[in-house]
Amino acid sequence: MAIYWTKINKIVEETAEIKTFYVDVPEGFTWENGAHTHLALKGFNEGETPNKSLVRHMSICTLPEENAVGITTRIKEQCSEFKAILNTLSVGDEVALFKIHSNVPLKRDNKNIYLLSSGVGIATFRPVVLTYLQNQQDVPRVHALNVDSSGQYLFTDVFTADADKNFTVQYVNSRTDYYAEVHKLAGDANGLYYVVGSDEFLHENIALLMDNGVTREQIVLDKRERFIGRFFGEEVTM
Numbered sequence: 039m040a041i042y043w044t045k046i047n048k049i050v051e052e053t054a055e056i057k058t059f060y061v062d063v064p065e066g067f068t069w070e071n072g073a074h075t076h077l078a079l080k081g082f083n084e085g086e087t088p089n090k091s092l093v094r095h096m097s098i099c100t101l102p103e104e105n106a107v108g109i110t111t112r113i114k115e116q117c118s119e120f121k122a123i124l125n126t127l128s129v130g131d132e133v134a135l136f137k138i139h140s141n142v143p144l145k146r147d148n149k150n151i152y153l154l155s156s157g158v159g160i161a162t163f164r165p166v167v168l169t170y171l172q173n174q175q176d177v178p179r180v181h182a183l184n185v186d187s188s189g190q191y192l193f194t195d196v197f198t199a200d201a202d203k204n205f206t207v208q209y210v211n212s213r214t215d216y217y218a219e220v221h222k223l224a225g226d227a228n229g230l231y232y233v234v235g236s237d238e239f240l241h242e243n244i245a246l247l248m249d250n251g252v253t254r255e256q257i258v259l260d261k262r263e264r265f266i267g268r269f270f271g272e273e274v275t276m
């Protein structure tokens with residue numbers, strides 16, 4: 039397995055609790071929209087076995103042409119060891135990236151796409167939206183819905199409605215408003231519903247979508263194929 043050590047080249051404070059870390063693109067590191075990677079901190083591979091407390095899955099919120107791997111994360115005051123260390127890092131410090139996989143790329147299947155996210159989950163969709171805005175071929179429409187109780191919405195420069203490109207956006211600050219909107223969106227018998235957030239958020243969305251006639255095949259989750267069945271009440275064999 040290739041481990042790519044690289045340097046932080048910019049840190050943006052999106053809100054008091056949310057930061058985006060931009061790191062140099064290591065040579066040979068490539069990805070497509072909707073990808074995630076493992077972000078690891080110094081020391082993670084120094085023992086006999088990898089120290090998992092120094093590694094987290096993170097979505098890549100940039101496209102390769104932006105010349106940086108962007109990672110957006112929430113760091114609360116009470117946080118894990120991983121986030122506490124990450125919070126002390128500065129430009130020039132090293133982190134490692136390894137294993138890249140894209141579960142939620144833009145699907146050009148002539149179906150409307152609904153991007154449903156909670157909080158920093160919207161970061162996963164930023165490169166998906168950029169890809170769509172660059173080229174709308176075989177995607178009739180994209181609608182993004184994000185719920186963030188802080189009301190401090192992320193990436194509003196990219197998530198801006200564009201009527202010419204059939205791109206619409208809605209940010210809401212309560213789960214009640216969010217689920218009322220999902221209820222309305224669920225009426226599209228051919229649409230694809232991408233959902234990103236905590237497992238609890240995924241379960242709630244899947245239940246609501248399926249109660250409204252959306253099928254399992256229409257729901258796209260940021261999970262490996264072998265774990266998806268769990269979210270649909272299926273037995274999963276490892």
Ligand SMILES: Cc1cc2nc3c(=O)[nH]c(=O)nc-3n(C[C@H](O)[C@H](O)[C@H](O)COP(=O)(O)OP(=O)(O)OC[C@H]3O[C@@H](n4cnc5c(N)ncnc54)[C@H](O)[C@@H]3O)c2cc1C
Pocket residue numbers: 074094095096097098109110111112114116117118119120121158161162260261
């Ligand atoms: C495919 C995929 C993509 C992902 N993309 C992203 C992404 O882009 N951005 C992102 O932020 N996350 C992403 N995640 C989730 C990420 O991997 C972490 O699980 C998440 O960020 C929480 O990590 P953590 O270290 O804060 O919490 P964990 O250690 O997993 O703990 C969960 C929660 O417990 C609390 N907690 C933990 N330790 C302490 C402590 N010592 N004291 C007090 N409270 C504590 C914190 O509130 C924390 O949020 C992704 C996950 C997957 C599977």
